[in-house]
Structure formats: C-alpha cells, structure tokens
Amino acid sequence: MLSKIVSSATHGVDAYRVEVEADIQQQLPAFITVGLPEGAVRESKERVTSAIKNSDFVFPSKRITINLAPADRRKEGSAFDLPIAIGILAATGQIMRDRFDEYVVLGELSLDGALRPVPGVLPMALSFQNQNGVRGIIVPKENAKEAAIAQTLPVHPVKSLQEAVHFLEDESSVKAFTVDIAAIFNEARHYQVDFADVKGQESAKRALEVAAAGGHNIITIGPPGSGKTMLARRMPTILPDLTLAEALETTKIHSVAGRLEVDQALIAVRPFRSPHHTISYAGLIGGGSIPKPGEVSLSHNGVLFLDELPEFKKDVLEMLRQPMEDNFVTISRASTTLTYPAGFMLVAAMNPCPCGYHGDQNHECTCSSGEIQRYMSRISGPLMDRIDIHISVPSVKFKELSSETKGEKSEIIRKRVNQARQRQLDRFSHEDKIFCNANMESRDIRSYCKIDDKSQALLQLAITKQGLSARAYDRILKVSRTIADLADSDSIATTHVAEAVHYRSLDRRLWM
Numbered sequence: 049m050l051s052k053i054v055s056s057a058t059h060g061v062d063a064y065r066v067e068v069e070a071d072i073q074q075q076l077p078a079f080i081t082v083g084l085p086e087g088a089v090r091e092s093k094e095r096v097t098s099a100i101k102n103s104d105f106v107f108p109s110k111r112i113t114i115n116l117a118p119a120d121r122r123k124e125g126s127a128f129d130l131p132i133a134i135g136i137l138a139a140t141g142q143i144m145r146d147r148f149d150e151y152v153v154l155g156e157l158s159l160d161g162a163l164r165p166v167p168g169v170l171p172m173a174l175s176f177q178n179q180n181g182v183r184g185i186i187v188p189k190e191n192a193k194e195a196a197i198a199q200t201l202p203v204h205p206v207k208s209l210q211e212a213v214h215f216l217e218d219e220s221s222v223k224a225f226t227v228d229i230a231a232i233f234n235e236a237r238h239y240q241v242d243f244a245d246v247k248g249q250e251s252a253k254r255a256l257e258v259a260a261a262g263g264h265n266i267i268t269i270g271p272p273g274s275g276k277t278m279l280a281r282r283m284p285t286i287l288p289d290l291t292l293a294e295a296l297e298t299t300k301i302h303s304v305a306g307r308l309e310v311d312q313a314l315i316a317v318r319p320f321r322s323p324h325h326t327i328s329y330a331g332l333i334g335g336g337s338i339p340k341p342g343e344v345s346l347s348h349n350g351v352l353f354l355d356e357l358p359e360f361k362k363d364v365l366e367m368l369r370q371p372m373e374d375n376f377v378t379i380s381r382a383s384t385t386l387t388y389p390a391g392f393m394l395v396a397a398m399n400p401c402p403c404g405y406h407g408d409q410n411h412e413c414t415c416s417s418g419e420i421q422r423y424m425s426r427i428s429g430p431l432m433d434r435i436d437i438h439i440s441v442p443s444v445k446f447k448e449l450s451s452e453t454k455g456e457k458s459e460i461i462r463k464r465v466n467q468a469r470q471r472q473l474d475r476f477s478h479e480d481k482i483f484c485n486a487n488m489e490s491r492d493i494r495s496y497c498k499i500d501d502k503s504q505a506l507l508q509l510a511i512t513k514q515g516l517s518a519r520a521y522d523r524i525l526k527v528s529r530t531i532a533d534l535a536d537s538d539s540i541a542t543t544h545v546a547e548a549v550h551y552r553s554l555d556r557r558l559w560m
Contacts, residue, residue, distance in 0.1 A: 051136075053070070053135045053149065053153050054066070054131075054152050055153055056176070057121075057124070057168075058125075058167075059384075059386065060386040061388060063172040063174070063175040065175065068114065068116060068128060068131040068135050068281055070114055070136050070316070071114075072110050072136070072140055075111035079093040082115050082116070082119065083116030083117060087124055087540060089124065089126075092157075093127075096129055096136070100133055100136065100457075102160045103208065105137055105142055105213075114132055122383055122384065124338045124339065126166055127169075127172075129156045130156070130300050131153040138181050151184050152172070152173075152184070152185040152186065154166055154172060154191070155191075155206075161209040161210060162210050162243070166188065167303055173194075177198070183201070185202070186404055188207075192205035192316075193311055196313070203224060203226075204222045204225065207224060217375065239285045239317065241458065242457055242458045243456060246282065247449050248444045248445065248448030248451075252279055252542075256282075258437065258531055258534065258547075258551070259533050260461075261530050262468070262533070264393075265393060265437070266395055266436070266437040266529065267397070267437070268397045268439050269397075269400050269440050270397075270443070271443055273443065276355075276443060276529035277355055277397060281320065282383060282458060283320070284317060284319070284350055285352075285458035286462045287318050287462070288469045295314055301344065301348055301388065318349055318351065319350035320347070322355060323343045327364065330342065332367060338383075339379040343388060344368070344390040345388040348390055352393070354395075356397065357396040357398040358398055358423055358426040362428070366428060369434065373434065374390075375390055376390050376393035383393060394435065398427075401415040401419065433519050436486065439553065474536065498539075506542055507524060510549045525548075528545045528548040531545075531547050532544045
C-alpha cells in the first residue's frame, strides 16, 4: 500500500515542497530511503522505528520504501522523521483518514515518540503561501510560534507522534495556534545596553551616529580600555528599527542556521555578531558540505563587529570584500550552489600598534616604527576602501569617568537616525538598489553629493596637504551627505565636509 505526506526542506534561506512517499510491500523486512537523503535523513529509520513501537503502534515487518520527492535534490535534517512515521502508519492502515496530503508535516522524533523542534520552520511555512490544497501545517510545539509568524497556514502544534495521529483522525483535538505579531515585536524589541552608559567619548558617539544614519562601515582606533568594544556593542541600539519584512528575512537566516532560541518566534532587533579573531573563512562567510550561513549572513540587517581587526587572518579578512560590496554571498560546492543575504554594517576596532599605546599620553609605546607599519599593513587597502569612517578613540579622562552626568540615551539618538534614513529613502525612492547613502556608487555621488566651491577647496586641501588618499574622496562626499541629512539640510555645507574629513584618520600619515 502507498501513502503520500507533504513536507518541506530548505535550500539556502528559502524552502521547497517535499512529498514523502511510503510504500509497503510483502517482501523480506527492509527499510530503504531514496531521494538523495543526507546525514540525519539516512539515520531517521532508527528513530522512526523506535518511535512507532514505543507509541503503541505496529511497525510492519515488511519491505518499506521511502521516497523523498523531488528525488534529484539533496535532503538534510531531521524534519522528515514525523512525515516518514505518519506515512508508514498510513500505508499500513493504522490511521483512519481519506487524504493525507492536506497538511504539511514537520518534526524530529525521539525514540519514545516525543517531538523535538527542527530548524528552518519559518522559511518552510512561508514557502506554502500560495499553494492550494494544503489546509494547515503540523509542527512540534516548540516551533509553533515560528511557524505562526509566517501567517500562511493554520498551525497545529503537537507534542508526540500519538498526538499527531490523533489530530489527523480528529481535527478538533488540536486548535490552530495564532500569534499577535505586533505584541511579539513590542515584547522582543528591547536592548540590554544603552549609549547613556558610556562615559565621555562624545566624538566617537557622534561618529557612530553618522555611521548608523548613512549605513556606513566604521573602524575605531584607540588604546586598550578606551571603550571601543563598549561603543560597538551599543551600535544596534541606534540603528533604524527593523521593519516586519527585515525581521522575517533575518529570522529566516537564523532559523535555517538553527540559531533561534526555544519558543523564539521573531528576531525583532538588529543582530549583533562578534566572532573571535581565530574564526575560519567558512565560519565567517559560510560553508560545510551542505553550506550553512556564516557570520556575515547571521549579521544580515545588523552589525558585524570585528574586534582587534589586525589579529584576524588576512585571507579571512579579504573574504569580506565581496559581501561588503554586493550584500550577499554565494557558496559553491560540487553538489549545490547557495546564496545567502549578507547586508551587514561592519564595525571594526583596533589598537594603533602591537602594544596598543602609540600616541597615548598616559602610556609609553614600546613598538618600533617598523613594527607599527607591519601591524597596520595586515589590513589591506581594498578592505579599508570599503570602510567609510575612521575615528580615533582616546583614553577616557578621570573627570569624565567620575562624572555623574548621564549621556544621551540610545532612543533619542535612534530618533534622529530614523529621520535621516527617511530623508534618504525619499531621495532614493526611484532607485532600485539604493536604500541609504552608503549604497551610492560614483555615478550616484555625482548626482546627489554636489558641493559648492568653498567645500571643494576644503576637500582639495585635505587631500593634498593632510595626506588623505585619493580613494577617500568619494567616501568623504557620502559621509558629508549623511551629516547633512542629520542636520535636515538639503545641501551639503562646508561644515559637513569638514566633519567628514575628520572621519578619515587612517588615511592621514600618522604612522609614516
């Protein structure tokens, strides 16, 4: 006897329909799974066998053939356990139901028949948005919120194989699960840190505000203990609020990677990822035999923070150049090619020299000029070319540390950033790929970043007299445009250009 159950599998951050076919034949006992199963899918026969027996059902001593269609695409993960078990029970007549393809079935089985959550449920649920003939989706209880966020199908959470079978025989036994997306947003949209906690560093705070307003990549340079990491960790708190579309896209990536916490339905705040400098290129960009998202994708719509930037392997850092330019990363393997979003804001931090105290008034630097040059050369010019803002973060003075005065709250800064971003969205409303000033190319800079003769003279002086590199020209104009947006100005003034020039400290000849 043959049965067919509808399930799903992920491919990158998207998902596709999989039909689980179970065929029972009167032959010598065997359990065969076809359809390019990988890893956990091949091992499912052991879990399914024990789960059926321990759930008081009869496991047939016959030849069982499971086909995962389409058969030409590789299947990975444990989400097929439940549909395979139900398919076997349906094929042996142990479930009384006319049609088994009216529900999407997902779930990993434990040996006692209980269900465990599986990754990728959100993209799987979203993939059935416009498919007729599917009436609902059956998922483990822990995945219910995540599936309900998609708002594509009625979600029926179950705890075990027995409960899933009972629901298929009596649909009134499990009520559809619903969520209030607005309430989830409000509940999850809070931060543990705030810019008000940072003592002093007003210049650095201003630079981070400019970076957030224009979507610019930024690097901070300063001695140990000056607050570089503390400032970076507060960067997401001043970025524009996530829209629902951005939240769904971000949640899909974390869901596929298995990074969502239990019962977490939606990522409502911008992600902050801070990998250690020993990370491999696969960990940063993504990879594996079946590629999984790396840190650049997990930080999509958020912040990728690289602390002690020169300590990262140079070849690993060079891998950042393409996703920083294209906002996506493509991973190719012999069996498949996957593309993951990678639209992150890079926030980097570094010491000015190996000992960390070059130029610090409170400590003597022990590094030679050659050591400093070698240290700085670990960061290539093409990578620095993609970082718009360089800001020095000096040691905090005792007077500022001991002050009882609270700094400006992140909420207040975020309001100004939101207003500046709205100006940019209005300006680029007819452009396809420009959403903030950082996205502008040279052609767009000539159109949207025009300056007067006085500002042009200032910019020429900065490049020729202060040692700024030629590649800094476009970066300064883009940052100037953002500063003007924060000032609610339609035109770029000389003061805006002067502030932008100040944010190019690594282009100056400080270590020559």
